[in-house]
Amino acid sequence: MQSTTFEQLQADRTAKVPVVLAKNLRTGAETLLYLQGKKGARGWPHQVAEAARAALLADRSTTIETAEGPVFLNVFNPPLRMIVIGAVHISQSLAPMAALAGYDVSVVDPRRAFATGERFPGVHLSHAWPDEAMAAFAPDLRTAVVTLTHDPKLDDPALAAALRSDAFYIGALGSIRTHARRLDRLRTAGFPEHELSRIQGPAGLDIGARSPAEIAVSILAQATERLRKRAA
Amino acid sequence: MTSAQNPDVLQQAGQWRREGRGVAIATVVTTWGSAPRPVGSQLAITEDGAFVGSVSGGCIEGAVVQEAVDTIHDGKPRMLDFGVTDDQAWEVGLACGGKIQVYVERLD
Known part of the structure; x- marks a missing residue:
């Protein structure tokens, strides 16, 4: 060489x-x-x-x-990245699991009581608002974005930014009803149907997951599926 | 997958080169069957036989290092084939039964 x-x-x-x-x-x-x-x-x-x-x-x-x-x-390729919105219980399982699978994981939550080093040892934490955090992270083809707060104030701006990016996986936690309302809001914000279909909601493969760790498994599995099967 | 293991290998290769040592890079370019390391896996080798990285589970590194030292001296790239055959099964064969092809080149 x-x-x-x-x-x-x-x-x-x-x-x-x-x-x-x-x-x-x-x-x-x-x-x-x-x-x-x-x-x-x-x-x-x-x-x-x-x-x-x-x-x-x-x-x-x-x-x-x-x-x-x-x-x-x-x-x-640069390392895979996963941006998790919400320093919640599921994130505490998802962050270390995704790190094991090769992702650089960042957890975003402006609520400082949630995003603490004690709850997320060794994980990169951001206390910025999701729209600012997403602008800074600039998701690309090797980035997964997962919103877990259920709070439209936090999830929606992150999803909008994710839809404007090349993120290979966009997952949004929430029941079918919650997700339908979320799609309505994003539709009103001007996102066309084919873009909204990029959002996996409710996030995760349907494996009957119940505990936070099991839900994390289903989300990581769905992200893996998107990553590995899209080019096949 | 290239992202996880390669950084250190190439970084070390660059470090050795900056120190003025002769360096070769070996890369897995083809695999058949249950090869232990994926295509793209790399090994960096110095002229005195030091190496980092892996191109198999440890089965063939010794043989690759020998060929790499020759490559460092004559500058000619080499394509090495490894697999389980009767006469080399216990020498430099792959215990897993796979076959791999390794390209060795000098870092100029």
């Missing part, structure tokens, strides 16, 4: 930019490819840039055959 390629790869990874290192296994030629933009793709078959994008979305390194020989696409 050339030192210039290596240094750029390391810079991208530090900056948390999703990047693919493409390597022609016959000629040794190499380049870095990104989700957007044609930078790096010059001189490479169009097919390579497209396959690189698919590999990033699937988070799976792979080799493709081209006219110039086999090209290995090594995927370097």
Whole structure:
């Protein structure tokens, strides 16, 4: 690997930019490819840039055959992120579970009595209002957003911000009735139906979960399903 | 999955390189069957045989390190094939019965 390629790869990874290192296994030629933009793709078959994008979305390194020989696409995605709105009981289970599954977890709750280090040891906490917190976090394709407060003042701004982002998973806790009212409010706020359908509500796979920890399992399972099956 | 294990491997490779040591990087490029580490897993190796990371559960690292040292000296990338065959099953085969292909290149 050339030192210039290596240094750029390391810079991208530090900056948390999703990047693919493409390597022609016959000629040794190499380049870095990104989700957007044609930078790096010059001189490479169009097919390579497209396959690189698919590999990033699937988070799976792979080799493709081209006219110039086999090209290995090594995927370097930044860590998954999960933004949890509400420092509630379920969050106390969800945060450590999601961390085990590879997520950088942040819990957002302006109510300081809820979001405390004692209740959330080792978890990144934000006391900002959800709209400010979401603007700061800037959810991307590798981000899951979960709202758990049941309080429209806190959940709604976070959901609106999530809908305007590329977040791969948006889950909102609440009964079917609560969720219907929530969708009505977001509809009034101008979100079209196909965007509202991105919200999983009530959040979580239907596995009969009852305890906070079981509900956390169902939410993490649903996020995993969205993450791993969307590109399949 | 690339995100979890690679940072330290490449960081260490860069650190070694800055210290002026010869470095090679080995990457799993293909797997068949129940290979122990996914495609994209990496190992960084120095010319004196130090290494970080993994390309298997420990079954083939020794063999990869030897080839990597040669790659550091002659600069030629190598493609290594590992799998369970009769004559190498107890040498550098994979206990899990899988097969993997490892690409070794020098970090210039």
